[in-house]
Each structure stands twice: as structure tokens, then as C-alpha cells.
Amino acid sequence: MPDVTEAEAEQETARTPTATAPDLVALEQEGEIAADYIEGLLDIADIDGDIDMDVEGDRAVVSVVGVKGGDLTGKHGEVLEALQELTRLAVHRQTGERSRLMLDVGGFRERRRAELTKLGVKIADDVKRSGEPKPLQPMTPFERKIVHDAVAAAGLRSESEGEEPNRFVVVMPA
Known part of the structure; x- marks a missing residue:
């Protein structure tokens, strides 16, 4: 691998897009x-x-x-x-x-966020015990995101399947 000078590294950094702070x-x-x-x-x-x-x-x-x-x-x-x-x-x-x-x-969304977080944790526990994937009911994108986050925090993965408005989360075993 060729050596990269500090100046070349700075130029590359300047060309690389970075995440910008929200406006x-x-x-x-x-x-x-x-x-x-x-x-x-x-x-x-x-x-x-x-x-x-x-x-x-x-x-x-x-x-x-x-x-x-x-x-x-x-x-x-x-x-x-x-x-x-x-x-x-x-x-x-x-x-x-x-x-x-x-x-x-x-406060509807905050209450719903708490409910869905609990659901995501419960379903993740169920899937860990059974070893079987578990599909959930159709949800909005907002709701699916909350469930995906809760499942990921529990150490499992999940996927969204189906077409709107019937798109749903499937929780997968590890």
C-alpha cells in the first residue's frame, strides 16, 4: 500500500462528504x-x-x-x-x-412509542425462546421503526415485509 502524505489525507478528507448538522x-x-x-x-x-x-x-x-x-x-x-x-x-x-x-x-405518539417498545421487547423474548420468526400486525412507518429499534436493542434483528398500508415487521431469531 503506498504511503499517503498528511496533505493528501487532508485533501481526501475535504473531498469526503460528511454528515452535516441539521439546519x-x-x-x-x-x-x-x-x-x-x-x-x-x-x-x-x-x-x-x-x-x-x-x-x-x-x-x-x-x-x-x-x-x-x-x-x-x-x-x-x-x-x-x-x-x-x-x-x-x-x-x-x-x-x-x-x-x-x-x-x-x-401525547398519542409518546404513549404509542412506549406501547410499541414494550411489544418489541416482548416479541424479541418470545422469538429467543421459540427460535421461530414472528410476524406482527401491519404498522405505520413510525410504528415499525420503534419496533425495529426495540428488537435491535434486545439483540435480535427484524425486517419489514409487505406493501403499504399492510407492511409489517417480522422478528427473526439470532
Whole structure:
């Protein structure tokens, strides 16, 4: 292997793309646009609620808090998923950029995250005992990611199979 001088190594490093930090200003702008959009929807529907905005990692997070009932989430979060997509479209329309914005209503996503983490750990334990792969029910991409993370933390692997909207996780033995 040829020797690489320090200058050559620096040039190579300069040419190699690195992960960039998220653009906080752009993410905050996404949050503002989304908050305005959601505020308008709440006004039209005559629903009381406060809006919190945050940036978590590389995405804007908008939460509607103080909302009564599940009208904005739906039985299994279907309404929340639809609202999130509409909000992402509103952000895209104004910025021209694809948004990864996360919308939560009344803490639904946080509760769901806790449930799915428990499920992922339980299923991983079951698969470790039985040695057999275990398919789960269809889930949204958000839900599948949580299960994949919980399974990986338990030391197993998982895969997503099927086509949307019936895509599901299969937990595999070690």
C-alpha cells in the first residue's frame, strides 16, 4: 500500500462528504409553518388546544396539547397520520422542500412509542425462546421503526415485509 502524505489525507478528507448538522433555522421554519396550518385547522373545527414546537434530531416536532377526546387521532392514529401528511404538504407548498415533520396530538405518539417498545421487547423474548420468526400486525412507518429499534436493542434483528398500508415487521431469531 503506498504511503499517503498528511496533505493528501487532508485533501481526501475535504473531498469526503460528511454528515452535516441539521439546519435548525429551516427546521424551526417548518415548525412555524406547521403550527400555523394546524392552528387554522383547529379554528375551523372549533377545537381548543395549544401548540408546542420543538426540534428533535433532524426533524421539527409539532404537538397539539390540551385537546379533549380522540377526534384528532382516530382509533388507531389514522386521523393523526392523515393530519401529519396534510401538514407536511402545507410545509412543502411553502418551502419547496420535503418535510419529515412529526405531528403529535394529546401525547398519542409518546404513549404509542412506549406501547410499541414494550411489544418489541416482548416479541424479541418470545422469538429467543421459540427460535421461530414472528410476524406482527401491519404498522405505520413510525410504528415499525420503534419496533425495529426495540428488537435491535434486545439483540435480535427484524425486517419489514409487505406493501403499504399492510407492511409489517417480522422478528427473526439470532
